[in-house]
Amino acid sequence: MKLTKILTKKLTSFWLVSLAAVAFVFLLSALMSFVQLTYRFQQNKVAELESMIVTHYQQHGTDQLDTWLPAVLKAYHVVQFQLLLDQQALYSYQTDAHSSASGLTLYHHIIDPQSALTVKFELPSPLNNYELSWYELLILFIGFGAISVFVRYGLKWITHELDGVELLALRSKMIIDGDIQGAKLSAAKGRPRLINRAISKLINDLEDAQQERGRLDQFIRANTFLDPVTEIGNRLYFENRLAALSHDNKMVAYGVVFLLEFDDDALMNVQADIEANKAFITQIVAIIPPLVIDYTDVIFARRSALQLAIVVPQLSLAEADLLADRLIRRCLLVKHHQIANHDNYLHLGAAFYKAGDQPSQIIEEAEMALRAAQLQRLNTWFMYDKGAVDKEMAKGSVRWRSFLEYALVNKRFFLLHQPVLDSDNSLLHYEIFSRVRDNQNTEIRATLFIPMANKCGLMPQVERMIVEQVLFNVMPKNDAIYCVNLSMDTLTSRAFIRWIQSALLEHRPLATRLIFEVSEDIFIKHQQHPQLAKTLTMLSKMGAKLSVDHVGKQVVGTHYIQTYDFDFVKLDRSIIRQVHERPENQLYIRSLIGGLLRSKAQVMAEGVEIFEEWQTLKILGVSAAQGPFLGDIALV
Incomplete structure (x- = not known):
């Protein structure tokens, strides 16, 4: 806009100069006209005087000139007058007034060619006699x-x-x-x-x-991944999300799969009452989310007309038993007046899995547990436990808190990074991951300690240590850009906000090389939190870029991306997995990219494992990606 302002000033100045030039030309023309008119008026008076002298000379000669000519000459303000005949003076007149030679006008005319009568006199300039009133x-x-x-x-x-x-x-x-x-x-x-x-x-x-566009995008996703009756995820959604929890077809952490199924024979009498049956299923679905709201990354979907599936990652075996008992008890509180047998219509099967288990094997074990619960002919649940309990999950909350505080004090956290490449396979930036070492120097994965750090309220301290290592140990060594993940507790921690604000002010050049990444789940649950928007706005004004990850994991609208003005949007691995074979996932990606066409956000992907996935993503318009195919996670 600076250029526009300069052009405006130039145009205004040109207008003023043009107006002044017009006024100047107008005044100059008026002045010239005034001077010309005064001189012409004087010349007319002179011609009239000469005519009078010629007439008098022809009638009376030089006689009687003294009687009337001096008075006339005085009236004409003549300074000096001579009447000549053949160069001989017939009559002379001169006033007593003195005028400068520059202010006089000399007239020398032959007034009578026949007699060679000549008049010669001087008059003051007509302008000298004019005064403004x-x-x-x-x-x-x-x-x-x-x-x-x-x-x-x-x-x-x-x-x-x-x-x-x-x-x-x-x-x-x-x-x-x-x-x-x-x-x-x-x-x-x-x-x-x-x-x-x-x-x-x-x-x-x-x-x-x-x-x-946003409503259409959400409609496409809803019709692709949502069950039309319960409005929770359908079977395709469940399979995508479960596959995202695995790597190389192996689970990356422990957890529990629950399968809740209604008995077909018990509900046979209500098949005709479709609306009542839908209302019953909807009430059951409404009971479950409050029971699992305290757990992160929960998958809740409807696998079939009579079966609901719940996956809770990072859930210990003891907690799984308590949750299974609560699920079956709460669901049994919902009554349906047309159920044939109220004692045997609802069963729950659960299967505990650990890191390295295959998703298909876990579903089979959960279905076996469900069949075992059905064989008991009662409304009950059954847990399939193969005795493989991860040692790390056996720690209680108190032991986890003590361990994490010890790791923070002794700085036992270390960093790894994974490259994020653009569509030309050039390095865009690195994403930072973290690990922690226990007393036996064993590496503990983030999927294990982060849920416990959230439970213990230590995530702000953990993520502050990670950001400190990136700012002061990693970034001074090179010119690369680094992406750091922040949790909700960190974004709303006053101590962390004060620290990061002062650190970025002190190291302003480093702020432009930082990307702060936030999970989409935070905006789904805490979108109206006032501190969230303030923190993200502050980080953006400091020069850092903002990114949102796990986009597409939940079936929600994407209007928050424009609201918070994100620089990067990262698709969840559940959308990326086998995307070249899933038209519905491709449709969602195209819709998302089209909706963000006029924003500055770049769409990226995580979890790219094979060449076909990366090629399909580039064809769809994804600008960057990360994953095992593009670069493994390595020590910083």
């Missing part, structure tokens, strides 16, 4: 005052109009830069008004189109 001075003053007023008013008007044009240019620049909201708020004084109103209407239409 007070009335004329008043008229000039009023005229110049009126001109000044009109020039000032014209300058004010043209400046106001040009300011309106600049506002239109500013709004246009905001629209080009993607700041649609800013362009909408600056719609007050744009000129011309017709163009301003047209831009406002187009902005409103654009916002409506973006909202409609």
